[in-house]
Amino acid sequence: xxxTTAFPWMxxxxxxxxxxxxxxxxxxxxxxxxxxxxxxxxAIVVLLVTAVLAFFAxxxxxxxxxxxxxxxxxxxxxxxxxxxxxxTVTFLGLMxxxxxxxxxxxxxxxxKYYALLVAMVGSIIGLGCAADLFNLWVWFEVMAISxxxxxxxxxxxxxSLEAGLKYLVQSxxxxxxxxxxxxxxxxxxxxxxxxxxxxxxNGPAPILIAAGALFIIGFGVKAAFVPLHTWLPDxxxxxxxxxxxxxxxxxxxxxxxxxLRALGALAAVSSLWGVLLLIFGAFNMLVGNLMxxxxxxxxxxxxxxxxxxLGYMLVGLGASITFPLMVGTNxxxxxxxxxxxxxxxxxxxxxxxxxxxxxxxxxxxxxxxLVLSDLDGASRRYxxxxxxxxxxxxxxxxxxxxxxxxxxxxxxxxxxxxxxxxMIALVIFMALNSVLSLGYYAPLVNRMFRHTxxxxxxxxxxxxxxxxxxxxxxxxxxxxxxxxxxxLSWLTAPAAAALMAWFGVQ
Amino acid sequence: MNxxxxxxxxxxILGLLGVGFYxxxxxxxxxxxxxxxxxxxxxxxLAFVLAGRLVGNVTxxxxxxxTVIVVDTIVAVIGLAISVQIRRHFGTLDVKALTTLRR
Numbered sequence: 233x234x235x236t237t238a239f240p241w242m243x244x245x246x247x248x249x250x251x252x253x254x255x256x257x258x259x260x261x262x263x264x265x266x267x268x269x270x271x272x273x274x275a276i277v278v279l280l281v282t283a284v285l286a287f288f289a290x291x292x293x294x295x296x297x298x299x300x301x302x303x304x305x306x307x308x309x310x311x312x313x314x315x316x317x318x319x320t321v322t323f324l325g326l327m328x329x330x331x332x333x334x335x336x337x338x339x340x341x342x343x344k345y346y347a348l349l350v351a352m353v354g355s356i357i358g359l360g361c362a363a364d365l366f367n368l369w370v371w372f373e374v375m376a377i378s379x380x381x382x383x384x385x386x387x388x389x390x391x392s393l394e395a396g397l398k399y400l401v402q403s404x405x406x407x408x409x410x411x412x413x414x415x416x417x418x419x420x421x422x423x424x425x426x427x428x429x430x431x432x433x434n435g436p437a438p439i440l441i442a443a444g445a446l447f448i449i450g451f452g453v454k455a456a457f458v459p460l461h462t463w464l465p466d467x468x469x470x471x472x473x474x475x476x477x478x479x480x481x482x483x484x485x486x487x488x489x490x491x492l493r494a495l496g497a498l499a500a501v502s503s504l505w506g507v508l509l510l511i512f513g514a515f516n517m518l519v520g521n522l523m524x525x526x527x528x529x530x531x532x533x534x535x536x537x538x539x540x541x542l543g544y545m546l547v548g549l550g551a552s553i554t555f556p557l558m559v560g561t562n563x564x565x566x567x568x569x570x571x572x573x574x575x576x577x578x579x580x581x582x583x584x585x586x587x588x589x590x591x592x593x594x595x596x597x598x599x600x601x602l603v604l605s606d607l608d609g610a611s612r613r614y615x616x617x618x619x620x621x622x623x624x625x626x627x628x629x630x631x632x633x634x635x636x637x638x639x640x641x642x643x644x645x646x647x648x649x650x651x652x653x654x655m656i657a658l659v660i661f662m663a664l665n666s667v668l669s670l671g672y673y674a675p676l677v678n679r680m681f682r683h684t685x686x687x688x689x690x691x692x693x694x695x696x697x698x699x700x701x702x703x704x705x706x707x708x709x710x711x712x713x714x715x716x717x718x719x720l721s722w723l724t725a726p727a728a729a730a731l732m733a734w735f736g737v738q
Numbered sequence: 739m740n741x742x743x744x745x746x747x748x749x750x751i752l753g754l755l756g757v758g759f760y761x762x763x764x765x766x767x768x769x770x771x772x773x774x775x776x777x778x779x780x781x782x783x784l785a786f787v788l789a790g791r792l793v794g795n796v797t798x799x800x801x802x803x804x805t806v807i808v809v810d811t812i813v814a815v816i817g818l819a820i821s822v823q824i825r826r827h828f829g830t831l832d833v834k835a836l837t838t839l840r841r
Contacts, residue, residue, distance in 0.1 A: 366802055366805070370805065370809065373809045373813070376813075377809075377812055377813065377816065380813075380816050380820075381816060384820050384823075387823050388827070390824075390827045390828060390838050391838040391839055393820055393823050393824050393827060394824070394836045394838055394839055395839060396820050397768070397817070397820045397821070397824065397836070398836075398839075400813065400816060400817050400820065401762070401771060401772075401775065401817070404775050404779075404813050404817070405762060405775065405778065408758075408775075408778045408779055408781075408782050411779070411782035411785070411786075411806060412755075412781075412782050412785055414786075415782060415785035415786050415788075415789045416785075416789075418786070418789045418790075418793065418799070418802075419785075419788070419789035419792050419793060421793075422793035422794070422795065424798075466839045470839070
């Protein structure tokens with residue numbers, strides 16, 4: 233298929249399909265069959281077709297070109313970062329859809345779940361491709377709206393309503409700040425196209441510095457920068473497990489990519505954007521790890537660990553942006569590799585925990601959280617799930633030879649290449665944080681494999697095949713990418729090059 | 739003292755933002771929090787219209803403001819829908835009562 237025809241369809245298909253999935257699912261639920269089965273299977277088919285379209289659209293990008301598309305006033309540009317984000321979200325979305333076949337089976341509003349999941353995937357693909365500041369905001373809001381509804385999905389659970397409202401209010405306030413930043417940029421340059429803004433901006437204009445600061449705060453709410461992260465543990469732990477995997481694995485990273493796009497246009501305004509990212513990275517790593525250490529609920533623990541993993545990515549990105557001559561694309565490549573790895577590892581961790589949560593609690597109609605003591609001896613009753621959760625958390629903790637180690641190692645090396653004392657101190661701090669994080673990952677593994685089974689585990693329900701398939705695939709990927717990290721450089725190298733192009737250093 | 743229309747608009751924007759943030763931070767009623775969000779967004783819409791006027795592209799500024807209205811309405815509707823459910827399950831709209839996740 234021609235890449236220029238595949239590109240618009242790759243974005244349009246999920247967005248067009250989402251309402252159709254809802255309507256067909258709704259009709260099927262109300263009909264005599266009373267099942268949302270058509271919605272389930274349609275969602276999986278749509279995501280598969282999107283993946284195929286993305287494959288065709290990707291071909292020119294892998295040869296170092298970019299695809300642009302102008303549809304009335306909407307301009308879209310498929311480059312390395314957009315491709316990485318699109319590929320990651322489509323893959324993870326597919327895994328989550330397959331996992332949810334059983335997990336969400338028979339829940340009230342199941343058809344809504346699949347429609348919103350597909351809409352979320354479509355909006356994140358579009359967000360990566362936005363070439364215009366205002367379009368970027370619109371895609372960002374579409375993603376936010378679908379995630380609000382998914383976080384508050386269990387509308388009979390007070391905790392989930394509370395998490396949803398907290399998330400909505402904080403991100404809506406953040407998006408107002410983004411809007412003000414866009415208005416400032418528009419007022420001082422008269423244009424919205426990111427590349428055009430980059431070409432006219434030169435020198436430190438106070439109004440553009442203010443706009444950049446508003447972008448960092450506004451997008452920082454969604455990307456869980458540390459003082460703005462308070463919604464994250466609530467939202468990620470109360471959402472259905474598949475959605476927790478999506479939120480942690482890709483939605484906060486999409487916020488980060490949106491921020492980088494907007495800041496890239498203002499790169500000439502200040503040389504401090506990269507330094508700011510590094511500072512936020514340090515706070516994110518430390519606070520995320522320290523908060524995760526004292527959590528009792530497994531999903532909250534994993535949510536806090538996402539805060540610290542975003543910090544690792546910020547360190548890699550900041551290294552490339554701040555020291556473009558010494559580090560080159562290495563830091564960004566490590567960070568983008570970590571972005572993909574984090575999506576697979578954290579996706580795997582949340583889906584494994586979701587499988588246990590389903591077997592131990594939800595299958596019995598109990599909506600309580602999965603606490604640490606529920607994991608005691610889980611390997612006896614659920615060897616495969618316990619193994620995949622162990623692989624996921626050890627990879628997240630950066631144990632060689634799993635994929636998380638490889639991407640952290642790349643960021644670590646890039647930090648040393650800067651030959652700057654502060655940067656080297658920061659990557660050593662990152663390595664120490666990685667060790668600190670084992671302080672809460674290792675006890676999980678210990679509990680599952682060495683403790684005697686708790687009664688709740690011995691009486692747990694079985695885990696179905698549709699849950700095991702995505703777990704097995706993601707486990708395999710985590711291990712394989714650890715042994716052969718270069719397998720993914722066809723995706724991460726163009727992404728790193730595209731990031732450097734956004735910031736005008738090549 | 740003579741104020742130009744642009745100056746008046748800037749004062750109005752800052753005023754709306756101030757009122758909005760105050761409502762967001764100070765009010766305990768969920769409906770008031772969502773009204774606060776709405777006031778904030780109104781400030782940013784005015785900023786777009788003003789920016790369009792300043793750069794001599796009035797139509798673009800206005801069409802951006804219209805898009806913001808659409809998106810913002812959806813957010814408000816979802817916020818109110820969640821508030822209705824919260825009233826149903828917590829029996830109150832008081833923000834201080836939402837403590838199931840505080841730890």
